[in-house]
Amino acid sequence: MANFLSNALGSDGIAKMAGEKVGSDEWRIVLVGKTGVGKSSTGNTILGDEVFESELDADSVTSECKKERREIEGRKVSVIDTPGLFDTTLTNEDAWKMIRECMALSSPGPHAFLVVLQLGRFTEEERQTVRLIQQTFGEDAPKYTMILFTHGDRLKKQTIEEFLSKSEDLSDIIKKCDGRYHVFNNDADDRSQVSQLLDKVEKMIQDNGGSHYTTEMFEKAEEAIEKWRIVLAGKTGVGKSSAGNTILGKEVFESELAAESVTANCKKESGEVGGRKVAIIDTPGLFDTKLTNEQVIRRIKMCIGLSAPGPHAFLVVLQLGRFTEEERQTVRLIQETFGEDASKYTMILFTHGDRLKKKTIGEYLSKTKDLSDIIQKCYGRYHVFNNNNSDPSQVNQLLDKIQKMIQENGGTHYTTAMFEKGERIKRDEWRIVLVGKTGVGKSATGNTILGDEVFESEVSAESVTSECKKETGEIEGRKVSVIDTPSLFDTALTNEDAWKMIRECMALSSPGPHAFLVVLQLGRFTEEEKETVRLIQQTFGEDAPKYVMVLLTHGDRLKKQTIEEFLSKSEDLSDIIQKCYGRYHVFNNDADDRSQVSQLLDKVEKMIQDNGGSHYTTEMFEKAEEAFERERQRILKEREAEGNKELEELKTKHNRDKLAIEQDMMKERREMEARIQAEREAQKPAVHAPPPRRRGCVIL
The missing domain is CATH 3.40.50.300 (P-loop containing nucleotide triphosphate hydrolases)
Structure with a gap:
């Protein structure tokens, strides 16, 4: 595509599309939409001339891009008409190929995309049309986009605001276009509706600082479309990051054995694997020891932005072994987070395939009904990885299965609309x-x-x-x-x-x-x-x-x-x-x-x-947990203080008792010693005094 634009526009054209402000007073407007909504008729109404072929037909009357230029109220305006999406003779792929070629006609880039919708029932085809347009022109396009409703006469006495208030989907789309829309009655010869449209286009150009949609924006969008976007989800420690490294064939995600999630925030890494461009988005783990599941789910929701315009595959990573309640709840939480539409884009990826030994994965699954039921909900899609094995065939086989899944989904991916639908269901x-x-x-x-x-x-x-x-x-x-x-x-x-x-x-x-x-x-x-x-x-x-x-x-x-x-x-x-x-x-x-x-x-x-x-809410619960923990700590401290007091009292009492006992023992000892002494004294023989000496006698 870049080569095509280079050839079509030349180096000067490319330079201009690289982001220069408007170098001339010409406004370039591209009309896009599905077959039969009145794009060509709208172009004729804007230019005030029958320059585009327009008639009621099941097939797209516009089979190739066409550009016409006129001066309207002193403004030079170029309108580029494009083939219709959902044509009965063209595939969407062929139609988009033509639309990409139409970009060259808007050199150096369109100031406005008018997404033409017919007033009436907003069906899945209309939703998909808008989704494909957003996907094709990328995340930068909404700044330059306005919804243009045709067949305004169908409103009758109803205002457009009343009509929009009854369609949440349509209101959401308009909101994404910064609230810009306009209504045309293509059969009415009323030039004021054109003047009002161009006034809105002028305001949009001013809001965008005079800039226009550029080649870089388009190439960025194309690059996003060409990549397969794969989101890894699962509980902590199952090997998500390691699986991401195995797929890309390089150590780009931090991976180690830990009780806490090594991946604290979402991370995106890209590479070319077997000739395919692949983007892997790694997510934090559920059942982390530090984060609540609610906090992890909020982070995983944020990861969806990294997969814009949406992931082609969710790989729910499970470790081969015992399938516990935590694993069941992991799968349940992921399904609930992304809604019932996510199952079409989901595959179970088992890690630690070496644990099977001589057993086949089929034999293993046949013994676990819960696991078999989960795989059944994912349309029977699963794959087994041995992350320690450097054999590239396991990665190629996984990508073949993802390619088959993408083909079965008609080349589509999980979308913001699906996510918002799931959120709405939760709200309802x-x-x-x-x-x-x-x-x-x-x-x-x-x-x-x-x-x-x-x-x-x-x-x-x-x-x-x-x-x-x-x-x-x-x-x-x-x-x-x-x-x-x-x-x-x-x-x-x-x-x-x-x-x-x-x-x-x-x-x-x-x-x-x-x-x-x-x-x-x-x-x-x-x-x-x-x-x-x-x-x-x-x-x-x-x-x-x-x-x-x-x-x-x-x-x-x-x-x-x-x-x-x-x-x-x-x-x-x-x-x-x-x-x-x-x-x-x-x-x-x-x-x-x-x-x-x-x-x-x-x-x-x-x-x-x-x-x-x-x-x-989770915040209320966390607040209650904190209050409970504070109260628990207070009670523990009180008990500890009471325990210390009781211990001191026991020590004091013990010391008093010990002193009293010692005093009693000393008293008893003294009394005993006195008794013993008395008894000894009593047992001594009597000592008689010598006879008195007689005076005057000498005994020889």
């Missing part, structure tokens, strides 16, 4: 999280809401639900997702395990639940129930009560008593409901009465409206 979906202690009927409640036995439910002393599970259904025109949870406040769970489960449940309700249903069983409200509710409030924080409703199961136990009469007898239960803004509902899970579900959803809808359509 009501996400309800069921919480409560073991045995209160959470799973049975989920089944009652969805009208289907999707959650395992039975009478048991232990929790039947051992992990978080999400199921979705449509109820009375509402899309409702219910997330069932284990007994998060079970005494058998460590705090660490409980928090891990809570985080997993939060991820399943991404971008956040609209309602927490605290499930309690009608009957005696014991200390255990009070503690459960207190822990729920503590776990989800001070922001949670706005999104909480108490759901009482076993409504049949009321018999002839009303719920209000029952609540009036329990001050503790009434206080809890009061903290939830007075919101509660009663279920009889055994009753086949859908009106109780309708009434519950009406109450949920009112709660959502009261909250301005908002939902509980």
